[in-house]
Amino acid sequence: MIKKLLILFLVLISTNSFARIGDNNGYWIISQKDYNDRISKGKDVLLRRYFIVPSIDKEFKDILETKDEKALLAKFSFMLNKNKASWIDKYINNCDNSLDINNLIKGLYYFSKKQYNQAIVHVEKVENKKYRFLQLLITADCNYEMLEDKKNYKTIIGAYQVALDCTDNKQYKTIINNRIKYIKYQ
Numbered sequence: 001m002i003k004k005l006l007i008l009f010l011v012l013i014s015t016n017s018f019a020r021i022g023d024n025n026g027y028w029i030i031s032q033k034d035y036n037d038r039i040s041k042g043k044d045v046l047l048r049r050y051f052i053v054p055s056i057d058k059e060f061k062d063i064l065e066t067k068d069e070k071a072l073l074a075k076f077s078f079m080l081n082k083n084k085a086s087w088i089d090k091y092i093n094n095c096d097n098s099l100d101i102n103n104l105i106k107g108l109y110y111f112s113k114k115q116y117n118q119a120i121v122h123v124e125k126v127e128n129k130k131y132r133f134l135q136l137l138i139t140a141d142c143n144y145e146m147l148e149d150k151k152n153y154k155t156i157i158g159a160y161q162v163a164l165d166c167t168d169n170k171q172y173k174t175i176i177n178n179r180i181k182y183i184k185y186q
Contacts (some may be wrong), residue, residue, distance in 0.1 A: 024112050027141070031056040031074075046178050049141070051108070051134065053077045054170075060084070063091055069128070076105045080112055101129050105136050116142035121137035131174050133159075133172050135161035137179075144183060153183045 004101035027049045030038075035052050038045055057074035066072055079088050092109055095102045110116070120142050123135045140159035147153065159181060164176045 008175075024114055027051060027111070029053060029077050029108070029133075030075070045174075046181065049179060049182060050175065051137065052175065053134070056081060060087065064089070064094055067096070067099070069099060072099070072101050073105065076108070080108060097109060100125075102130075104135065106132050107135075109144065111138055114145070118145050133167045133169070136166055137175070139163075141179070150183070152184070156183065 022028065029051045030053070032054055034051055034056070035045070052111065053073055054070065055074045056078045057172065058078050060075040060078050063072065063075040063079070064077065074089065076088075078084075079091070092106065095105070100133060102123040105123045107119045107126070110119035110122060120139055123138045124134045126132075136159070140156060140163055144150075144156045145158050147156065158179055159177050164173055167173065
């Protein structure tokens with residue numbers, strides 16, 4: 001009995017630390033494949049605020065030698081997802097700032113630390129249009145989180161609308177609509 005309770009306790013602890021983005025427990029980072037799997041299995045995606053990245057790579061230890069932007073985002077996303085704090089700090093302090101993807105990575109990092117102004121500064125520097133939706137979503141979420149009175153969310157709806165207008169992807173549109181439902185009804 002005690003053994004079963006201990007196992008359950010360890011699973012519950014690890015689930016929380018693996019699911020959320022760093023210190024920011026109101027958001028989750030997930031790969032496109034895992035998000036699609038959640039939908040196909042009927043798991044709740046409505047009440048969770050996800051950041052969907054193209055992929056997540058658990059082989060992260062070579063991140064400082066990697067120059068491929070897609071691989072960097074995948075490796076860093078895994079580190080954030082698993083809250084690998086020492087690796088995250090090492091990467092942030094030693095990354096190649098000339099790579100555009102590192103602005104997005106730093107935006108995610110500062111978002112995970114609830115440093116929303118810093119997150120916005122970095123995501124606004126992202127030039128790759130491939131990440132435009134994620135850039136706008138992070139910016140809108142930062143602005144929402146900085147609201148002193150969450151009941152005054154109407155000003156933030158416009159920021160989510162900009163993200164909505166930048167994509168034809170039905171899944172991304174659903175994510176925005178879920179965000180709006182979340183902030184209206186929380």
